[in-house]
Amino acid sequence: MLGVERLRALCAVAEYGSVIAAARHLHLTPSGVSQQLAKLEKEVGTPLLEPYGRTVRLTAAGRLLVRRGRAILALLARAESEVSSLDSDVNGELRIGSFSSASRVVLPRAIAQLRALHPAVEVSVVADETDSLLPSITRSEIDLAVVDSWLTMPLRLPENVVHTRIHEDVADVALPSDHPLAGMERVELDALAEMPWATWRRGEAFHTWLVQTLRRRGVEPVVRYEVPEFAAQLEFVAHGLAAALIPRLAKVWVPNGVSIVPVYPALRREILAVRRRDADRPVIKAGIDALSSVFSAHVNSSHIIADTAARFPS
Known part of the structure; x- marks a missing residue:
């Protein structure tokens, strides 16, 4: 019979790409994971891993067993959860x-x-x-x-x-208080085509969203200030250097020199x-x-x- 913890070790190697990374995830030593894998190979009677450069990769048998193992581990987790749910106590x-x-x-x-x-x-x-x-x-x-x-x-x-x-949640636009549109009840993003922007770093989800959102409104954004914090972005706005899109959930306080204006259509x-x-x-x-x-x-x-x-x- 296949051991559950040995299947878990094999699936972890497949997930994380190496014995060392799998051991870190499982809170075991690399030698402990290797022993589990050796026992599993003995149980199934065929190699499950093979050398690949400085690391290892799954054999065809290993890939098959990982697919089945993931399904088995998911079923076991569900069984444990269902048993726990019979107990109405929250702990x-x-x-x-x-x-x-x-x-x-x-x-x-x-x-x-x-x-x-x-x-x-x-x-x-x-x-x-x-x-x-x-x-x-x-x-x-x-x-x-x-x-x-x-x-x-x-x-x-x-x-x-x-x-x-x-x-x-909704994102509003933060503008310098002396901007011509700062006193508007709402603003359309295409009216801000000349503004530079402050947002998160390139490659981060919010940066990508801001660029895509502005492009959909006909604006090719110039992102001049990449700072990974909304409060810091608002400081650039306060000094008249940029505009920023700020979710209301992130707007704990607004510094002097910044006006928050709703966007139309709303950014949700x-x-x-x-x-x-x-x-x-x-x-x-x-x-x-x-x-x-x-x-x-x-x-x-x-x-x-x-x-x-x-x-x-x-």
Whole structure:
């Protein structure tokens, strides 16, 4: 009979590309992973890995066993989750990943609410970009991820991931207060064709979204300031150097010299809570409920802030 932990070791080597990387993920030593693989090869009676330069690659038998092994491990995870769900008590560990704006603004309140309702829950958090969080979900490195999906650049979710829509956010344009359009109730992006822009670094999702969004409005953007923080981008705007697109979720404060103006048509994104399809423990469902509750409360306060900023620019 094939050993589950040996299958897990083989799948980890396939996922991470080497014995050393697989060992790091599994919290084992490389020799421990190698021993698991040697025992698995003995059980199936054929080599599963072969030398490939300075590393190894799967044989045909290894590739077949990885496909079957992933299905077996998914079934086992689902069985464990279903057994756990029979217990209505919400307890245990909840590992959450989130993009930075949500981590700073909403997540602390959601965790505090969850812990107040369920003191036995232990929560850990890692902040990262959406593109990095999705692989962490599929590899079961985290249980729940808060990610964003712009309607003009929709997020593609892996097949084994399900999502719950917990919020809709909007991006406004930040302009220097002395800009001719700073006092408008709303502005169309094609009216800003001559403005340089401040945004995140090239290759990051928000940079790509900004460029695509402006091009759809007939503007070829000049991104002059690549700074990986919305607060820093607003400082460039405050000194009259650039415009910036700022999601309301990220707009904690607005410095003097900046006017926040709604964009027409509105630039919307969905905030999603995602989990593996086979991960439905009560603690994960409780985490989603807490996030939904806190985001719902944040919607009202965000609308108040946005209306105030539009009517009374700094």
